[in-house]
Amino acid sequence: MIIHMKKIFIFLSLFTTVAILASGCSNPKIDKNITKSGEVPTSYLHASFDINVDNPKEVVGFADYVFVGFVEEMTGTDYKFPVTKETEDGPKELTSPYTNYSIKVLDNIKGNLQKDVSIPIQKSGGLSEDKSTYLLYEDDSLPQKGKAYVFTVATQPNGSLLVSGPNSNIEVNTDFVSKNSIQALSEESIANALTKTDEYKEYQDAYQNEIVKDRKRFASKYDAS
Template sequence: MTMTSANKKIILLSVTAVLLILIVAAIAVIYLNEMNKDVVAVEINFLPEDSVIDIYNPAELVGAVDYVFVGNVDELIGTNYRPVAVIDGMGWSETIEDPFTNYTVTVLDNIKGDLVLNQQVSVLKDGGLSRDGKTLTLYVNDSLPEPGSIYVFYIYAQPDGKLLASGSQSTQKIQTTDVSDLSQIQADPVYLKAVNGFENQIVQNRTYYVGPIGN
């Protein structure tokens, strides 16, 4: 029996979905190991990407954030939780906790903004594990940064100076892990895409904030 193009597409999408789930599950195990927690069965809670910009357009993505920089993820510190009141379909109100994963990151190069180079900053990544370690919340197509890896960070500075990476395109991995070879980092396609986005950025109608410059 000849396989139709529609069947091939369905199979490809199914395989892609399975691979994504396996990758996210592996990241959850890495997270638990970093926090010295027992590995348990993890339920994945995918959040829909709800953005006023096209996050896959580098010019819009760079223009929307306060900072774009290259950083080495030094350590996973833990998870912060923000209480959020929600109302279900029956009208019952409950409070859930949104997780934010906390990292220390060494700034290697600035693309947008002026953070102090070769100095650690604290970065919050929107998403992470629940308090009981049973649910991993992530945006669709997103993943948590891995300690020991280098990323381009797209950061929203908060009014209190905290640095927040929010959205599936907010942390994009550089292939090299050599923090001493800046030329190799700057030749990476992920880096070049961010630079191109900065040179053509589309500034958004929002209030921009300043992070921990000089700290």
């Protein structure tokens, strides 16, 4: 399989990420899906990256924390960094959506986030402010409530956690994932179940062989170290 290299300047800060979404990083192309009547379409942004987002070793090496997290709730959407664009109907203010979640860390792969509390994370992308379309990077997806994912996140200067770009949340396929079953299981039982999943194994191996990206890093306010 041929892997296409992409250049990235997401993850570094909320401003950097939003600059790509809003202003466009060299006039990126946006594709809009055609959906059934009544469904909200999704617009995909073709961005540039300076790591190979299809290589888990590079994705993990760029991230500050990598963990399996259970999505408890979607808690709303923030709209940031407004820009004014000319449209057929005249100037229009556009914002970049960031979707907020409450998650529970099931197991840490890289870094040591707290497991005994609900932790807020933010995902770049989401429902536009006018509710007309979902805005996402190409090949990206939004986490869903009640599912578990391998999250690769970058810590922002204020200590918050940002999930951004393709392959930053990979769903973990395991039968034990539900709120009730997770509450009933011990940390050891959860860890044992996760070690049997392909996604967990892949990112454990990626961490052991990570290709570290030299950049400024910050510690999360939810770090348990």
